[in-house]
Amino acid sequence: DGDGHPIQKQQKAIATMAAAPPHALEVTPESALQFVLTRDGDGSAASDGSSAKCTMTLRHTGQTTQSIAFKVKTTQPRRYLVRPNQGVVSPGGTETVSILLVERDKQILLHSYDRLGQSALDHSKDKFLVQSCTVEDGFAAKYGAEKARAGGGDGKVSTISKEMTDQLTGMWNSASASGHDIYNKKLHVRHVVEGGAAAGASPAAGSATAASATSTASPSLSASDKTVSPESMSPQQMLAE
Numbered sequence: 730d731g732d733g734h735p736i737q738k739q740q741k742a743i744a745t746m747a748a749a750p751p752h753a754l755e756v757t758p759e760s761a762l763q764f765v766l767t768r769d770g771d772g773s774a775a776s777d778g779s780s781a782k783c784t785m786t787l788r789h790t791g792q793t794t795q796s797i798a799f800k801v802k803t804t805q806p807r808r809y810l811v812r813p814n815q816g817v818v819s820p821g822g823t824e825t826v827s828i829l830l831v832e833r834d835k836q837i838l839l840h841s842y843d844r845l846g847q848s849a850l851d852h853s854k855d856k857f858l859v860q861s862c863t864v865e866d867g868f869a870a871k872y873g874a875e876k877a878r879a880g881g882g883d884g885k886v887s888t889i890s891k892e893m894t895d896q897l898t899g900m901w902n903s904a905s906a907s908g909h910d911i912y913n914k915k916l917h918v919r920h921v922v923e924g925g926a927a928a929g930a931s932p933a934a935g936s937a938t939a940a941s942a943t944s945t946a947s948p949s950l951s952a953s954d955k956t957v958s959p960e961s962m963s964p965q966q967m968l969a970e
Contacts, residue, residue, distance in 0.1 A: 751793035753912040754818060754861045757786040762857060763919045764830050766839050781830040785916075787859065789818045796869035800901055801826055802858040808834045809855075813889075815897050817864055817872040828857075830920075842922050855918035862904050862911045872897075 762783050789797055800815040810829040818824050830838075841849040864872075875893045904911060 750910065750912055752795075752797055752861055752863045752910055753790075753792075753914070754797055754799055754859065755788040755790050756859050756914050756916070757788070758916070761917045761919050762828065763921060765921055765923050766830075766835055766842070767923045768839070781832070781835045783828055785826040785828060785857075785859075787818055787824045787826065787861075789820050789822050791821050793863060794820055795863040795866065796820065796872075797861050798864045798897070798900060798904075799824065800860045800897075802860070804854070804856045807831075809857075815894075815901070816876075816889075817869050817897075819869065819873065838920050839922065847922070850920040850922070853918045853920055857916045857918070859914040859916070860901075860911055861914075862909055864900065868896075868900065 762785065764781055764783055766781055785801075787799055796817050796819045798815070798817045801811050802814075803809050803811065808831060810831060812827050812829075813824070814826075816824055838850060872889075872893065875889050879889050903909075
């Protein structure tokens with residue numbers, strides 16, 4: 730498969746960012762977040778939930794000298810714990826966002842998999858939206874100082890104060906109301922079970938289902954980037970293919 734070659738993937742990512750505005754952060758992974766569901770040795774869902782999570786890296790590409798604020802939204806806020814869900818990235822800097830699938834929902838997904846196989850998890854309608862916009866230098870400096878006090882260096886998760894969190898929320902409300910340029914990046918979600926086909930399902934059937942998911946998911950993932958008014962981005966619109 731030529732599309733899977735590392736060099737071609739890199740060229741595609743470069744082309745995507747070249748077409749993006751200066752206030753867009755480079756998001757990795759580029760189009761889909763994959764959560765791997767694991768079980769304990771006895772076949773039950775793993776209790777620590779450690780593998781039912783993934784990380785997303787946000788990188789400032791340096792196309793602007795201003796810092797860029799980000800905000801992460803999801804159509805299923807009770808299913809996923811996102812940390813941090815908002816922040817500011819300085820020029821050339823990165824931020825790592827940790828996303829955890831809560832244990833209760835992981836067990837529900839595993840139960841569905843045991844009954845119906847991988848087809849029960851294919852074509853998940855869960856989506857994430859990463860919004861980004863430039864911020865004033867004064868606000869960025871204040872955020873950077875607060876983050877340093879909280880013990881979070883570049884690329885590390887930190888716990889900032891409630892006051893700064895409120896200021897970030899106010900900044901986003903102001904940006905929305907004033908028509909500030911905001912870039913929206915949409916990501917789809919994939920759930921897969923570690924170890925292949927479910928008990929009772931043939932490995933061949935599981936492989937066929939997985940192959941079908943791979944071949945049908947990619948086209949829908951490509952139509953993701955749109956610059957729209959953030960207040961008009963409802964969960965229903967995020968779910969629309």
